[in-house]
Amino acid sequence: MTAPLFNRMALIGVGLIGSSIARAARAQGLVRSIVATARSVETRARVAELGIADRVVDSNLAAVEGADLVILCIPVGQCGAVAEEIAPRLAPGAILSDVGSVKAAIVRDVGPHVPAGVHFVPAHPVAGTENSGPDAGFAELFINRWCILTPPEGTDPGATDKLATFWSALGANVETMTPEHHDLVLAITSHLPHLIAYTIVGTADELEQVTRSEVLKFSAGGFRDFTRIAASDPTMWRDVFLANKDAVLEMLGTFSEDLATLTRAIRRGDGDTLFELFTRTRAIRRGIVSIGQDSDTPDFGRPHE
Template identity: 65%
Template sequence: MAQVYDRVALIGLGLIASSMAHAMRRDGLAGQIVGYAKSAETRQTAREIGLCDHVAESAAEAADGADLIVLCVPVGAMGAVAAEIAPVLKPGATVSDVGSVKRTVIEAVGPYIPDGVHFIPAHPLAGTEHSGPRAGFAELFDNRYTIIVPVQGSDTDAVARLSALWQGMGALVEEMDPEHHDLVLAVTSHTPHLIAYTMVGVADDLRRVTDSEVIKYSAAGFRDFTRIAASDPVMWRDVFLNNKEATLEILGRFTEELFALQRAIRQGDGDHLHDYFTRTRAIRRGIIEAGQDTDAPDFGRGKARKE
């Protein structure tokens, strides 16, 4: 793969940015990678593991002279970072982001982007429950979707170039408008995360069932929820505060359905339960056929366990 950008600046050095650094290096997609993180400890770690060619001491220093600047901070921090880097952005540069919400990020960042600079929001649908600069790995984006959300006036060539970078990092690229993105993610990501956090919180609260029992007997299903409920709290706080309408809408649908199943249990309506549980199997098959999950039993945990 040929180089796509000369100098790339990653602002924020968590799981996504560190995976981007590894993936860009794997395929020689960037001439130089500059990074910055607000926390001195994170910057120090990034230097120790040689994550970037240079770790800057400010977002503006990292962005200065960069051809691509990717904001990899929690959604609620994007606006402030955009304000800080705006004065040093070079003409023709592209500013992108990896936020899980798009409408409010566009509202927060867009106004700071100077004329002559391209603003092309994006969102890689990939992640693990681990956080920080050591959590990244080059394969994170392989065969996963990255959604590019062009804004009014996004330059076609600049969009194509950003697409090429993501494809080079292994991703499948699609375009979407911000409202649709936020609704799709409310269904496939935000509501599932909130529900997982809730279930784990409930288990943690119960006095008659001790914490130790919840942990020991978690393999019966509960542990699946604890993985996504171990994701970064700041990132997720900002997601819910910034995708309020769509999340609340899907939560309303969820509660309706849950109440219907709850009533079926109370009334002993086995047919309702059986039909519902049969219908949901098809989606799992679809996900496996689409290459978006493994068919290995238990997500292949057995193999992970034996290694």
């Protein structure tokens, strides 16, 4: 238990990320009280039932009242409008943050609405699963994952430090970078992989020569892992691609060139080029396992042994 860093934390949106923050912040004693809200009556009722917030309120405005930490845990495309809505009630000295998977668009859309005296520190915890909603969250989600802060120029360093301390206490490693660099990094480590997974699952579903039943039955050969990623929330991901268009298009360009090179190698029967690449990519896997960002237990679709 750490001493509480904040008096009242307001969570706007209580899905996978918001509910994980609530659970972890309470488990660590980081905030004296948690006020939460979500768009629908159903989600608010479920959050109340789960008991992960001290108070569940009906409106975004009511939620932020008196909060010294406000975190937007909603799809990227909603952040601008919600910031505009809550701005009049944000307490002076409060920290306003978010968890959006894109950062330049958040700075562009939210920044202009932030009242003087409120500290705007955008954040992105790079952690998640393919599930959504308040039941999907768990307190351990952020442990040994990275949380990236992208404070706009001129942000009070004290506010940034305080939010960094908060995320560290949730178990995350914290790094600070510009919103633009964040968007490039995530375009390759997250956005492009999702786009590719969505595409190939769609391709498989529309083939004339291979039935959907065959695709499902024989999915254990690799396809299965793509469907997991392609099961992620459609609203969240639509917003990500619309908000990070330039970086995603840039990475897509490079990927397409590389795919063309490999296609040519296959067409020509050039085994050496294939072998060389397939050997190089193994080293990257080893790197990810060695820094603890994935387990080296083979995943074959169910527990074994």
